Amino acid sequence: MQIPTAVEALSALAHPSRLAVFRLLVRAGTDGMAAGDIAREVGALPNTLSTHLAILGNAGLVRSRREGRSVIYSADYDGMRDLLGFLVADCCAGRPEICGSLGDLASNAGCCS
Template sequence: MLLPEAVEALSALAHGHRLAVFRLLVRAGADGVPAGEIARELGVLPNTLSSHLTILGHAGLIQSRREGRSVIYSADYDGMRDLLGFLVADCCDGRPEICAPLAEVAQSCFTPT
């Protein structure tokens, strides 16, 4: 990921509702969530949600698919990994103990609770 894409992704997440949408979609996994359910869950008006979803989509953080009459949104995990990789690419200056907590957080994604 290059700096302009990272700035766009971070800017997209720098809003309370968009961050809440992204976190909801990350929790939902690959199945995703219909737009109407996102709006109800977060208490956001549908037209406002549409704007937020567009911004997150342009930033490469979410994707959508049509299922019948519904649009299902899900996190774009490749985009999320690219952003996280960009943020820690130059981490630690040869001191892995600094980044060890980040590895533990990432590992917790794969460990059932």
């Protein structure tokens, strides 16, 4: 990942509503959620949510697909992994024991259990 791409992704997440939407979609898994359900869950107006989802999508953090009359959004796990990898690529000057295991961090946060 190049710095401009990382900056775009971090900028997209640097808004409370977009961060809430992204975290919700990460929890929703690969099935994703319909836009209306996301709006209800995070308390966003549909037009505002649409803007947030477009910003997250342009940053490579959210994907969408059409199912019938609904648009289903899901976290782009490849984009998330790329961003996280970029952030820790040069972790602690080549001394990974300082940073600890990112897998352990995810487990401790209740992820993937």
